[in-house]
Amino acid sequence: MLRLALTACLLLTALQPAAARADVFGFVDEKGVRNYTDVPTDRRARLLWRDVNGPKAIFLPSGGGFLYKFPPALLADVETAARTHSLDPLLLKALVSVESRANPKARSPKGAMGLTQLMPGTAKRYGVSNAYDPRQNLNGGARYLRDLLTLFREDVHLALAAFNAGENAVIRNGNRIPPYAETQRYVPAVLEQMAIFRRQTAPNS
Structure with missing residues (x-):
């Protein structure tokens, strides 16, 4: 499960612009949906990967x-x-x-x-x-x-x-x-x- 989450997270970073930060944050929202971002605006976001x-x-x-x-x-x-x-x-x-x-x-x-x-x-x-x-x-x-x-x-x-x-x-x-x-x-x-x-x-x- 961790490997699948990691792979999904990194695949999403491929969609970010070239100038985007390399850090990847993630959190699970109230609907149980996994969210990934390079800008941790949500207080639930935790660092998953740092380039x-x-x-x-x-x-x-x-x-x-x-x-x-x-x-x-x-x-x-x-x-x-x-x-x-x-x-x-x-x-x-x-x-x-x-x-x-x-x-x-x-x-x-x-x-x-x-x-x-x-x-x-x-x-x-x-x-x-x-x-x-x-x-x-x-x-x-x-x-x-x-x-x-x-x-x-x-x-x-x-x-x-x-x-x-x-x-x-x-x-x-x-x-x-x-x-x-x-x-x-x-x-x-x-x-x-x-x-x-x-x-x-x-x-x-």
Whole structure:
């Protein structure tokens, strides 16, 4: 139910003008109708989502994917989180590789944390109390990615762009990858890393 409400709320923000505030508020009125707005004029309105301004300032490869061996100890947890939230395990594995180089203690200059580099607000939103705990972080990151794929109709490029820069950044740019240098490098980096992992797992590779 929470995921459906969140998705509905974010879809409504897509209808707002480009200059609108990124904060989204919601309340249930006396008729039981859910209301969403970027201007909380009703005293019942509560903040549901606050946009993160721009990319997370993570380290990205200068060219191509990371050619390294993914930590075997993390593989089972990545696959469990991915399958629990209906994701391709290789996509989540690639995202973790690019976000943090599979370092559970990674932290970006903007405060993104752990394996999937969750921002504090995103971690709280998905019930991640310790973003440096690998299983909590993977589960929160996988849930977030699944919600983004649902929001952007299974468009992996847009979902990844939103994972890096925030979904409202994608929406404000007309459902296109935002013009941030980091985000425009991030999306192909994750997809290339995913392709590398796929080749490594292919028969006779």
